[in-house]
Amino acid sequence: MPYTYPHSCRTFFSVRAATHDGADIKFSKSEGELHCRGTTFNIHRDGQLYYLNSTSNSKTASHTLQEWHVILGHCNKADILKLQDKVDGMIISDKSDFDCEVCVLGKMTETRRREPDQTARKPLDVVHVELAGPVDPPNINGMKYSFV
Ligand SMILES: [Zn+2]
Numbered sequence: 001m002p003y004t005y006p007h008s009c010r011t012f013f014s015v016r017a018a019t020h021d022g023a024d025i026k027f028s029k030s031e032g033e034l035h036c037r038g039t040t041f042n043i044h045r046d047g048q049l050y051y052l053n054s055t056s057n058s059k060t061a062s063h064t065l066q067e068w069h070v071i072l073g074h075c076n077k078a079d080i081l082k083l084q085d086k087v088d089g090m091i092i093s094d095k096s097d098f099d100c101e102v103c104v105l106g107k108m109t110e111t112r113r114r115e116p117d118q119t120a121r122k123p124l125d126v127v128h129v130e131l132a133g134p135v136d137p138p139n140i141n142g143m144k145y146s147f148v
Helices: 015-020 065-071 077-086 103-107
Strands: 022-028 031-036 040-045 049-054 061-063 091-094
Touching: 015 061, 061 065, 065 077, 065 091, 077 091
Parallel strands: 061 091
Antiparallel strands: 022 031, 031 040, 040 049
16 A cells, blocks of 8 residues: 655555565666556665555456456356456456356245235234334323324
8 A cells, every 4th residue: 555655755565565466576777666456566765765656567467257357346257248448458357257246135036925924814913004103201191102
């Protein structure tokens, strides 16, 4: 995660954090490159420090079908496969099928039992009413609820 020092106009970048997250970084005497998730960023040297250009120099992005699914907001697989031919630089490195837990959870519905819990067998056996209350102070008879 880049960090801007309060008195600096530059952003500091942690090589250790990037490599810990799977990035590959190569340094030469005057420049470098950072490869992360199919994207390459240039690193240039200014004095004794190296600086990371925040824009990618790569015109391609390579991800698995599952990664593209997440990047594109859980788009369906067939549309992602169609996009590869339409979008310049979009590479799907692994087209194997997968199950997305987020999509499965998002499509779950709650089913309700439609049979009534209790059935009336004679008049006034079951009464449904709407009550208002509790009312404070209670009425003259001490009742706190009334029928609506
Ligand atoms: Zn999904």
